[in-house]
Amino acid sequence: MAKTKTDIREAIMAAGRLAVQAHGYNALSFRELAKDVGVKSASVHYHFPTKGDLGAALARRYTETGSAYLEGMLAENHAPAELMDRYVAIFRAALSNDNRMCLCGIMSAELDDLPPGVRTEVDQFAAVNVAWLERVLVIAEPKASQQALSDRAVAIFAAIGGAQLVARGCQDIGLYDRSIRAYRAAGLMP
C-alpha cells in the first residue's frame, strides 16, 4: 500500500512524540526523525515548516488525545476511585514504556527554550488535566468548597507528574507506585 501524505505526517508525529517523551523537545532532531520515518529531513520541514510548528502540533495532539480519553472515561460513570486508578495508570504507562515521560511534563522542564506556540499548548495540557480532576473531585466530595477542590486538583496533577519525574530520574518505577500509594493513604486523591 502506498504511503499517503497523511501517513507520513502521522508517522512523523508518532516518532516525534516518542522522541520527545524520551529525550525532550531540545533533543528532537529533524534528521533523526526523518531517519526514523524513512524520508529526508527536508520532507519533514515540508510538513512542519519549523521545529516550533512540529512541537506545537505534538503537544496539541497529545492534549487532544488525552482529553478525548479522559472524557470517555468520565462518560462511563465510574466511581471516583476507579477514575483515579485509570488516571494514575496513564502516567504509569509512559514510565513502563521505556522510561518515558508525559510529553508536556518533559516540555515544562525545558520551558525557557520553547517557542511561544509550544508553551501555550503545554499550558493547555495542564489546564485540561486540572479541569478533569476537578470534575472527578466534585463527584467524590460534592460538599467541599470550590477553592479547596481546585487546589486539590492542581495538587494531584502536580503530585503525579512529580512521581513520574522522580521515578524516571531514579529509573525505578517502584518509586512511582510508592508515591501514589502514599498520596492515597494520605487522602490526597480518591
Add this chain to the structure above:
Amino acid sequence: MAKTKTDIREAIMAAGRLAVQAHGYNALSFRELAKDVGVKSASVHYHFPTKGDLGAALARRYTETGSAYLEGMLAENHAPAELMDRYVAIFRAALSNDNRMCLCGIMSAELDDLPPGVRTEVDQFAAVNVAWLERVLVIAEPKASQQALSDRAVAIFAAIGGAQLVARGCQDIGLYDRSIRAYRAAGLMP
C-alpha cells in the same frame, strides 16, 4: 584582587548551576559559560575536561550544599511542621529566582542524555532528600510503620518536585503554593 584558580572554578560552577537550573543540562554550553565567567571555552575545559565532569561536579556540589543546609536545620530542633515549612521554601526559592528549577529535578527530565557519572549524582540527590524527609517524619509520627513513612518521604519529595515542575511550566508560582497547601490540607506532609 587577582582571580585565583579556585575563583575561576567557583565562578564556572556558579554560572553553570544557574544555567542548568534555567535551561537544563543539554543547554549547558562551554562557550556561553566561558562568556559569563569572562574566560575562553578552552579554559573551562581545563577545569572540567568533559561536559560530563562539569555536570557531575555541579550535581554533587548541589547535593552537598543542600545536604549541609538540611542537616543544619535538623540540628536546630525545630518542630516537624517548621522543618517542612523551610524545606518547601527551598524549592520555592528556585522558582522565584527567575523561574528556575531544582538542578537535579531538571536533570531527571533529561536522564537519557546524561553521562553515567551525572546520573549517579542525581540519584544521590534524591536519596539524600528522601532520607532527610524520613527523619522528619519519624519525629512527627514515631508510631507509624517504617514502610509507611518511607513511602511518605518519597511521596513528599516527588510531590514538591512536581509542584515545582507544574508551576514552572505554567510560569505561575501560585500553582506551587496551592499545591503545597493542598498537600498539607490532605495530611501528606506535616
Add this chain to the structure above:
DNA sequence: CCTTGGCTATCTATCGATAGACAGGAAAAA
C-alpha cells in the same frame, strides 16, 4: 627552568533551515 593556567586557532559533528531539481498525478486546454 619548568609547571601552571590561561590563550588562539581549529577540528569534526550536528543543528535547523533553505534553494532548487524533479517525479507523478490531477486539472485544464486543445
Add this chain to the structure above:
DNA sequence: TTTTTCCTGTCTATCGATAGATAGCCAAGG
C-alpha cells in the same frame, strides 16, 4: 482523447551557527 500546465511532495545539496573537544603557544611565578 490527447496534450499541456500546474501543483504536490520528496529529493539532493548546502547554508551559517553552534556544539564539545583538542593541539600548541605563551606569560607568570615558584
